[in-house]
Amino acid sequence: DTAVSQTPKYLVTQMGNDKSIKCEQNLGHDTMYWYKQDSKKFLKIMFSYNNKELIINETVPNRFSPKSPDKAHLNLHINSLELGDSAVYFCASSRLAGSYEQYFGPGTRLTVT
Amino acid sequence: SQQGEEDPQALSIQEGENATMNCSYKTSINNLQWYRQNSGRGLVHLILIRSNEREKHSGRLRVTLDTSKKSSSLLITASRAADTASYFCATYNNDMRFGAGTRLTVKP
Numbered sequence: 001d002t003a004v005s006q007t008p009k010y011l012v013t014q015m016g017n018d019k020s021i022k023c024e025q026n027l028g029h030d031t032m033y034w035y036k037q038d039s040k041k042f043l044k045i046m047f048s049y050n051n052k053e054l055i056i057n058e059t060v061p062n063r064f065s066p067k068s069p070d071k072a073h074l075n076l077h078i079n080s081l082e083l084g085d086s087a088v089y090f091c092a093s094s095r096l097a098g099s100y101e102q103y104f105g106p107g108t109r110l111t112v113t
Numbered sequence: 114s115q116q117g118e119e120d121p122q123a124l125s126i127q128e129g130e131n132a133t134m135n136c137s138y139k140t141s142i143n144n145l146q147w148y149r150q151n152s153g154r155g156l157v158h159l160i161l162i163r164s165n166e167r168e169k170h171s172g173r174l175r176v177t178l179d180t181s182k183k184s185s186s187l188l189i190t191a192s193r194a195a196d197t198a199s200y201f202c203a204t205y206n207n208d209m210r211f212g213a214g215t216r217l218t219v220k221p
Binding site for chain 1: 143144146148154156158201205209211213214
């Protein structure tokens with residue numbers, strides 16, 4: 001009965017590789033998000049999707065691309081990985097876009113070597 | 114850019130004591146939310162307070178909001194070892210902005 005799930009939980013890869021992180025929510029929510037949490041625990045929003053439309057796109061490198069095949073999924077694809085991409089990435093969802101509480105996945109720890 | 118800033122960065126107390134964490138922010142907000150993050154886990158929503166509210170309670174949690182001072186506080190009463198976690202405030206105004214969190218340690 002997991003609400004927001006992410007795979008994989010851990011991802012270790014070399015610089016220059018391309019990788020994807022998957023996210024699924026079974027809450028019936030309309031909006032999903034991707035966050036990056038750095039080593040100092042700062043949590044920064046990267047993207048959000050509402051009904052398959054990108055509604056927030058922070059100034060992240062275009063090597064990062066969100067892909068939403070349907071309302072329940074928002075995957076994060078990263079091209080040409082760099083050392084600075086190492087972080088924990090969290091997926092989240094909310095009932096609607098806006099000021100509603102968000103439900104977070106368990107996170108994916110990405111390590112780029 | 115970050116919006117909320119939590120204070121203190123770290124707090125260590127004994128079980129049974131109260132824990133108070135503060136959050137300051139810079140711009141106007143629609144609401145402010147508090148989240149808890151256990152080590153190695155995702156964030157869990159605790160409480161939401163709207164900009165026209167001054168105080169909210171949820172179990173052992175009490176949140177206050179002072180929009181004139183652009184600050185909020187989270188009080189956890191009668192703390193337990195299981196309350197050990199990082200606590201984040203998040204402000205909403207067009208999008209959600211999180212602070213860096215307060216690391217709370219409750220010693221048994």
